[in-house]
Amino acid sequence: MNLSSADLSTTLNRILDTAADNLRVAKILIQLGLDPDNITYDAIFNRLLEIVLANITLANMFALIGAIFFVATLLTQTMVPLRVANMIGCAFFAGFGALAGDVKTFLMYFLLLPINAYRLRQMLTLVKKARSATQGDTSMEWLKPFMTERKYRRGDILCKKDEAANEMFLTVTGNFLVTEIGVELPPGRLMGELGFLTPNNRRTATVKCIEDGHVLTITYEKLLEIYFQNPQFGYYFLVLTSQRLLDNIARLERIIAQNKIAQPSATADGAN
Incomplete structure (x- = not known):
């Protein structure tokens, strides 16, 4: 045991001595082609210039x-x-x-x-x-290379209102129903983009599959990655989703207008 310790100590001492010898300033200067006994700024500059010129290829x-x-x-x-x-x-x-x-x-x-x-x-x-x-083409099919496929059967729930949201959908086949407003989403429609923009990332509606089909999904993390990689994409995405939000508002306004028209008619029928 003592012999092994002595051998290890001797080996370490040799390594340290060799390292110290190789790292001596004089030896380093000699390796650089300088004279340790004649070190001047001009000598250092000229040597560095020689090295640079020799490597200009x-x-x-x-x-x-x-x-x-x-x-x-x-x-x-x-x-x-x-x-x-x-x-x-x-x-x-x-x-x-x-x-x-x-x-x-x-x-x-x-x-x-x-x-x-x-x-x-x-x-x-x-x-x-x-x-x-932003020029009228509201299709999001150009996001397909960044999305993954998922299949749904009739009766499946894609998302529920007020639940935590972490992904966006693009319908490819089948039909899906937004239950709160009774609107069907055919192939080629975007779903779940508003959850990406809301502060708490919550679903704004429930979507149910009413005909077997499949969708493409992309996580909000991936959307953020694409946005930070190219802020210009983020701007156009916001414009696109704003347009969809305006379409939803216009749809609700039409429903309200129809209800207002229907109410007087119902009142008149009741009076008769």
């Missing part, structure tokens, strides 16, 4: 530009500029790998290019479709 310039754009992705707050900067950075890093003969670097960054391009195209399409929604 096309491959290293590509790596430098790629690094600049990589840092830019860390400072970018929205998704579209981030993807663009990432694609440019990947292109330059791939160029560095090709020029330097580094196959691993070339393949990694080359394969990242189509991935970023696909995500960028997806986000631009999302913004474009959201913009068209």
Whole structure:
């Protein structure tokens, strides 16, 4: 036991001695190509200049530009500029790998290019479709790539009034009924978007399946993620949901007007 402790102590001492020797200022200066006995600012500057000039190659310039754009992705707050900067950075890093003969670097960054391009195209399409929604197209089918499918049978309850809400629905097949107001929702209609906007995220109505079908769902967390990635999408989404809210108000106004017309008629029939 004592022998093992002595061996361990000897090994640690050797490691520390070697580390201390390698980290001596004089040895580091020699490795940098400087004379420990003649250290001046001019000598340091000239040596650094020599190192820089010796490494000015096309491959290293590509790596430098790629690094600049990589840092830019860390400072970018929205998704579209981030993807663009990432694609440019990947292109330059791939160029560095090709020029330097580094196959691993070339393949990694080359394969990242189509991935970023696909995500960028997806986000631009999302913004474009959201913009068209403010021009009269109230369909939300362009959210499908971000949604998951769920099936319902007749009699199933999708959501109940006043319960906690955490997702939005898009009807694809079947028919669904908003029980409080007796309105049927055919395929292609949006449900549950108001719960996303209410302060306490509560359902404003009960929706029941009256004909077998399936819907697409997206969580409010995912909607928030898309919004923060591209605030422009958030603006158009608010415009779209505001339009739907105005449609609901107009529907209620028509119902109230019809009831007012029906009341005098009922009174007159009772008098007769």
